[in-house]
Amino acid sequence: MRTVRFDGRAVDELRSVRITPGFQKHAEGSALIELGETKVICAVSVESRIPAFLRGSGSGWITAEYGMLPRATHTRTKREAAAGKVGGRTMEIQRLIGRSLRGIADLETLGERTFSVDCDVIQADGGTRTASITGAYVALAQAFRTLQERGELTQSPLTGAVTATSVGIVDGAQLLDLCYEEDSHAEVDFNIVMTDTGELVEVQGTAEGKPFSKNSMNELITLAEKGIGELFELQKTVIAELG
Numbered sequence: 522m523r524t525v526r527f528d529g530r531a532v533d534e535l536r537s538v539r540i541t542p543g544f545q546k547h548a549e550g551s552a553l554i555e556l557g558e559t560k561v562i563c564a565v566s567v568e569s570r571i572p573a574f575l576r577g578s579g580s581g582w583i584t585a586e587y588g589m590l591p592r593a594t595h596t597r598t599k600r601e602a603a604a605g606k607v608g609g610r611t612m613e614i615q616r617l618i619g620r621s622l623r624g625i626a627d628l629e630t631l632g633e634r635t636f637s638v639d640c641d642v643i644q645a646d647g648g649t650r651t652a653s654i655t656g657a658y659v660a661l662a663q664a665f666r667t668l669q670e671r672g673e674l675t676q677s678p679l680t681g682a683v684t685a686t687s688v689g690i691v692d693g694a695q696l697l698d699l700c701y702e703e704d705s706h707a708e709v710d711f712n713i714v715m716t717d718t719g720e721l722v723e724v725q726g727t728a729e730g731k732p733f734s735k736n737s738m739n740e741l742i743t744l745a746e747k748g749i750g751e752l753f754e755l756q757k758t759v760i761a762e763l764g
Contacts, residue, residue: 527702528557535686535698535748536648540659540759550664552759554656557700558646563656565664566637581631581678583661585618587611587653589642614650615640621654621683621714621722622661630678636664647701651685651712655752658683662760682717684752688741690733695741697748709733713745717753 530536536557545551548564571582588611591597601607618640638661640653661679668674687699689710696703704710708730714722726738 526696528700530698532694533697533744533747535751536700538655538752538755540656540755542659542663542759542763548660548664549667550660550662552656552659552663554652554659556648556652556655556698558644559648559652560642560644561649561652561656562639562641562643563653563660564639564641565657565660566639567664567668568635568637569633570635571633572635575633579633580628581634581636582628583619583622583626583631583636583638585615585622585638585640585653585657587615587618587640587642587650589645589649593642593645614653617650617714617723617725618653618657621685622657624722625658625681625683625716626661626678627680628678630674630676632674636661645701647699647704648687651687651714654683654685654714655756659756659759662756663763666763682753682756683714683722684749684756685712685714685722686745686748686752687712688745688748690737690741695737695744697744709737709741711738711741711745713742713749715746715749719746 539555541553543551544553544562545564549567550565552563554561575582591600638657640657642649665677688697689699689707691703691707709728711726713724
């Protein structure tokens with residue numbers, strides 16, 4: 522019997538996805554990613570500074586910040602700035618975005634510069650961290666191209682591509698790219714971050730109730746690979762259109 526998903530998709534089907542590069546005028550690189558009802562603005566800022574532990578190394582740095590606007594969700598969420606500290610979930614996500622981007626860039630090629638990637642969720646319906654990584658890669662690629670056009674970089678520091686998606690088990694069915702309704706009822710949920718050479722940057726998986734088997738995990742990763750391949754093709758098309 523065919524599994525009927527909350528939004529009518531097939532079990533191995535991504536939500537509709539659109540990436541609009543150059544979404545913000547003043548950023549060296551930016552992109553709006555729309556993944557179903559989830560929408561995230563990713564913007565890259567370049568500064569001639571590096572963390573203290575890199576001084577004198579000639580190497581650059583890529584870091585990320587992540588945030589969710591107060592009405593990105595059904596009810597208003599207080600700004601973390603108002604609380605005076607960044608929450609644990611936010612810290613985890615922004616570290617994940619930074620690690621994912623550093624994994625596909627030659628940091629020595631950056632020179633002594635910091636590329637800060639701001640990922641702001643303007644509407645959330647599940648998969649905000651995976652959408653942020655997918656959109657941030659496009660924004661970073663544009664930022665590198667901007668610096669090349671200015672003559673500040675002689676070559677692109679990119680060594681590959683990176684993207685991410687979610688998978689999970691809901692009512693016994695393995696599903697690709699969970700929306701909020703599915704994620705909130707998932708028995709098992711995973712976030713998979715992968716490079717275009719098939720290497721894994723991160724696998725985040727949790728059983729919300731009954732433990733899952735190793736076979737189930739492998740099947741979920743294979744399912745994620747299908748969606749990730751489609752996202753890589755979209756990223757490639759969008760970046761090529763930058764000229």
